[in-house]
Amino acid sequence: MRNLILFAFLALLMTSCADKSGSNKKQADEEKVILPDVVTFNEHIAPIIFENCTPCHRPHSAGPFPFTTYDEIKAKAKTISKVTQSRFMPPWPADPTYTNFKGERILTVTEIAMIKKWVEDDCPVGDVAKIPAVPHYPEGSQIGTPDLVINFPDFTLEGNNKDHFFLVKVPFEIPEDKYVKTIEFIPGNKKLAHHMNANLIEYQPGKKKTVFNGKKIIPTNLAESADVVQTEMDNKNDDGTYPVLVPLVCNYLPGVSPAMYPEGIGGFRMTKQGTFFINDFHFGPTPKDAIDTSSHFNIFFDDKPPVRPTYEILLGSLGVAPVTPALVIPPNEVKTFTIDYQVQETMSLLTVNPHMHLLGKSFLAYAVTPQSDTIPLIRINKWDFRWQYFYTFKSVVVIPGGSRIHVEAVFDNTVNNVNNPYYPPQVIIDRGDRFDSMKTTNEMLQLILTYMEYQSGDEYLSLE
Ligand code: HEC
Structure with missing residues (x-):
C-alpha cells in the first residue's frame, strides 16, 4: 500500500508520467568507435532500432510512424541518422554520466556512428539470415491477461489545435477487497493521449451508498477548486468527509510500461467500492474533432498483501x-x-x-x-x-x-x-x-x- 495522504492536499497534485520500462542497458560514451567495413540493416541496424525505437515506433504506439520493416526504416533513414546524432531520439533526458536507471534507452557512440555510416552507404540490406525477429508486442497489454478491466468514460476532443486536460472519475465496485500488483493504462486514442495520472479513492464500509453518481469528466481549466471538483464528482463520503486517497497508483506517458518492481515490493489494496480519480488526463492538440471511447485500466491482482509497501x-x-x-x-x-x-x-x-x-x-x-x-x-x-x-x-x-x-x-x-x-x-x-x-x-x-x-x-x- 502506498502512503495514505489526505485527500484535499493530493487532489491538487499534478505530475507527469512514468517510465518503468524496458531492458537493462549499456553505458553511454567514452568508447572507441570501431565500425565494420559494411554496416548492414539485418546484422547491425535492425537490432538497434528494434530494441530502442520500435517499442514506440510501431502501430498503435506513441511514435508518429512505425519502424518494423526495412522499408519503413529506410524511408526515414536520413531523419533517423539526424535525430540519433542529436540524441533527440530515443528520448532519455537523464544524464547517464551522473546516475543510471532501469530501462535506460541511450544509444552508444558506436551505435550512432553505425547508423550514420549505414545511411551514408545507402542503407545496405545484408544477410537476411541475420535479421532479428521483430519484437512481439501482445495486443492490449504489455504484461499478460488482466484480472479486471475498468473502462474510462468517452471523451470528445474539439479540433481546435489546443491541448485538452481533463479531471476524470472512473468508479468501480468489485465483490471483495483485493490486493493489486500493478495497473496498466491503455489509452483509447493512442495518437492524442499524452499523459494520465491516476489516484485511487478508497471507501470504508458503510461510507458510500453508490460510487457511480456525479460528473465523470471536468475540463481542468474549468475546475474551480479541489473541493468543488470533489463535490461535483460526488467523490466525498456520504457524510461529507473526505475518504482516503492512495496517490499515483498508475501513471502513463508515451512509451512507458506499467510500474513493475521485483516480487514483494509495492502493490496496494483496492477496496470493494472505489473510484479512480484522474488528475489529470492530457490529450495533445488536434486540427479535427476527435474521440476517445476505449481508454481503460488493466488490473493485475496479487493474492498476498505487499511485503514491502512503497x-x-x-x-x-x-x-x-x-x-x-x-x-x-x-x-x-x-x-x-x-x-x-x-x-x-x-x-x-x-x-x-x-x-x-x-x-x-x-x-x-x-x-x-x-x-x-x-x-x-x-x-x-x-x-x-x-x-x-x-x-x-x-x-x-x-x-x-x-x-x-x-x-x-x-x-x-x-x-x-x-x-x-x-x-x-x-x-x-x-x-x-x-x-x-x-x-x-x-x-x-x-x-x-x-x-x-x-x-x-x-x-x-x-x-x-
Ligand atoms: C518513448 C517513445 C519513443 C522512443 C523510444 C523513440 N521515439 Fe522517436 N518519436 C517518438 C515521438 C512521440 C515522436 C514525435 C515527437 C515530436 O513530434 O515531438 C518521435 C519522433 C521521431 C522522429 C521524427 C523527428 C522529426 O524531427 O520529425 C524520428 C525520425 C524518430 N522519432 C526516430 C526514432 C529513433 C531512430 C528511435 C530509436 C533510436 C526513436 N525514435 C525512439 C517517440 C519515441
Whole structure:
C-alpha cells in the first residue's frame, strides 16, 4: 500500500508520467568507435532500432510512424541518422554520466556512428539470415491477461489545435477487497493521449451508498477548486468527509510500461467500492474533432498483501518542502530555484520523478548525508517537458536518516527558450493554490520520490 495522504492536499497534485520500462542497458560514451567495413540493416541496424525505437515506433504506439520493416526504416533513414546524432531520439533526458536507471534507452557512440555510416552507404540490406525477429508486442497489454478491466468514460476532443486536460472519475465496485500488483493504462486514442495520472479513492464500509453518481469528466481549466471538483464528482463520503486517497497508483506517458518492481515490493489494496480519480488526463492538440471511447485500466491482482509497501513523497510545489525563493520567474530572466528536504528515517529509494513545465531548463537532485557524502540522484542537463519519466534506479539507493535532499532547477523565461509560451515573455508564477497551476503555461517545480522503509541489506537489492 502506498502512503495514505489526505485527500484535499493530493487532489491538487499534478505530475507527469512514468517510465518503468524496458531492458537493462549499456553505458553511454567514452568508447572507441570501431565500425565494420559494411554496416548492414539485418546484422547491425535492425537490432538497434528494434530494441530502442520500435517499442514506440510501431502501430498503435506513441511514435508518429512505425519502424518494423526495412522499408519503413529506410524511408526515414536520413531523419533517423539526424535525430540519433542529436540524441533527440530515443528520448532519455537523464544524464547517464551522473546516475543510471532501469530501462535506460541511450544509444552508444558506436551505435550512432553505425547508423550514420549505414545511411551514408545507402542503407545496405545484408544477410537476411541475420535479421532479428521483430519484437512481439501482445495486443492490449504489455504484461499478460488482466484480472479486471475498468473502462474510462468517452471523451470528445474539439479540433481546435489546443491541448485538452481533463479531471476524470472512473468508479468501480468489485465483490471483495483485493490486493493489486500493478495497473496498466491503455489509452483509447493512442495518437492524442499524452499523459494520465491516476489516484485511487478508497471507501470504508458503510461510507458510500453508490460510487457511480456525479460528473465523470471536468475540463481542468474549468475546475474551480479541489473541493468543488470533489463535490461535483460526488467523490466525498456520504457524510461529507473526505475518504482516503492512495496517490499515483498508475501513471502513463508515451512509451512507458506499467510500474513493475521485483516480487514483494509495492502493490496496494483496492477496496470493494472505489473510484479512480484522474488528475489529470492530457490529450495533445488536434486540427479535427476527435474521440476517445476505449481508454481503460488493466488490473493485475496479487493474492498476498505487499511485503514491502512503497510510499511517495512530493517535494516542492504543493509538496512537503518549499521552493526557495518562491517560484516567481520574471520575464527575460534565467533563474535558479532550490528545494531542501531533511530526511527523517532512513529511506530505501526506488524511483525519482522530476517535474517542471515549459520554462524548465535543467534539473539536478542529490542527497548529502550527515557525514557530508553526496549521493547523486538525477541530473537533466536539457529539460524536455515532453519526457517526464519516473526514473527507477537499477538497485535501491539508501538515503540515511538525517540526510538533506537538495534540488536545484533552472528556468529560462527569455526569448531564447523556444518553448516559452509567451511572446514577449511574461512573469510566470507557481499557482499551487489553484487547479490551473497544472496548466502547462504556469510553472511548477517538484521532485517525487518513491521509497520503502529501510531494511538492512537494501543496499544490495536489485530493482531489475
Ligand atoms: C518513448 C517513445 C519513443 C522512443 C523510444 C523513440 N521515439 Fe522517436 N518519436 C517518438 C515521438 C512521440 C515522436 C514525435 C515527437 C515530436 O513530434 O515531438 C518521435 C519522433 C521521431 C522522429 C521524427 C523527428 C522529426 O524531427 O520529425 C524520428 C525520425 C524518430 N522519432 C526516430 C526514432 C529513433 C531512430 C528511435 C530509436 C533510436 C526513436 N525514435 C525512439 C517517440 C519515441
